[in-house]
Amino acid sequence: MTANDRLIIALDLPDTDKAERAISRIGDAGRFYKIGYQLMPIGGLDLARRLSADGKKVFLDFKFHDIGATVERGVQSVCKLGGDFLTVHAEPDVLKGAVAGRGDDKRLKILGVTVLTSLDAAALKKSGIHVDLPDLVLRRAEFAAEAGADGVVASAQEAAAIKARFGDALQVVTPGVRPAGAAANDQKRVVTPAAAVQAGADFLVVGRPIVEADDPASAAAAIAAEIAGA
Ligand code: C5P
Numbered sequence: 001m002t003a004n005d006r007l008i009i010a011l012d013l014p015d016t017d018k019a020e021r022a023i024s025r026i027g028d029a030g031r032f033y034k035i036g037y038q039l040m041p042i043g044g045l046d047l048a049r050r051l052s053a054d055g056k057k058v059f060l061d062f063k064f065h066d067i068g069a070t071v072e073r074g075v076q077s078v079c080k081l082g083g084d085f086l087t088v089h090a091e092p093d094v095l096k097g098a099v100a101g102r103g104d105d106k107r108l109k110i111l112g113v114t115v116l117t118s119l120d121a122a123a124l125k126k127s128g129i130h131v132d133l134p135d136l137v138l139r140r141a142e143f144a145a146e147a148g149a150d151g152v153v154a155s156a157q158e159a160a161a162i163k164a165r166f167g168d169a170l171q172v173v174t175p176g177v178r179p180a181g182a183a184a185n186d187q188k189r190v191v192t193p194a195a196a197v198q199a200g201a202d203f204l205v206v207g208r209p210i211v212e213a214d215d216p217a218s219a220a221a222a223i224a225a226e227i228a229g230a
Helices: 016-029 043-052 068-081 094-103 121-126 131-148 157-169 195-199 216-229
Strands: 006-010 034-037 057-065 086-089 110-113 149-153 171-174 204-205
Touching: 016 043, 016 216, 034 043, 043 068, 057 068, 057 094, 057 204, 057 216, 068 086, 068 094, 068 110, 086 094, 094 110, 110 131, 110 171, 121 131, 131 149, 157 171, 157 195, 195 204, 195 216, 204 216
Parallel strands: 006 034, 006 204, 034 057, 057 086, 086 110, 110 149, 149 171, 171 204
Antiparallel strands: none
16 A cells, blocks of 8 residues: 555535545545545535546545444445445444445445544533543444444544554544644644654545645645655
8 A cells, every 4th residue: 555545635625526626636646535524415425436436545434323223224325335434433333233234345444433533521521421532532442343343533642552452453544634834724633644654543634734735736745755754
């Protein structure tokens, strides 16, 4: 796998025309794209099909969270769409439903979202969760491993502990990545691409520093070079 294959570019853009423009400007540097809520209801699924047909990898960031049977049927439908990564919340029944729905599909990897980075200890407490955040992340990573999921989404802060515990059994996909000098935007805790890789991240998710750059192809290439050199 090359460094470019480990860079997932988040297409958080208002419509598919803007996304298609960004994809064509990024060119060969972009091998793996993430489609989430912003594009999903307005043509994002067709865009995912087009990207797949063009040989790109596709991360469907749908964060499913429902009873296991419903998740199972939803994931069966996602398999018909085609995609490489799909997120679900890292709860045991949700993960089990997703893994069952994926069945023998060798392509679609199931990723468990551990704890959203927008949540801190105070927010968890308010919801009645009195476990330390790093312990909760590891517990949910364990749910993912036990269910037979392929990986987790986790911040670079937690990547090392997840890798230490689960090794290659779980792929770690890490957002909140910013090259030195780039704006943090609304990300609270950011790390550089090299630091994320050194922490154990297998894949990095980067959005605005690439899609909003004056030269998105160079921005993506620079991040890939940093991944390669880490
Ligand atoms: O533009 P930026 O690089 O901040 O985009 C990061 C992407 O990763 C966004 O699509 C965001 O929703 C996603 N993400 C995140 N933090 C998480 C999970 C997903 O930033 N914990």
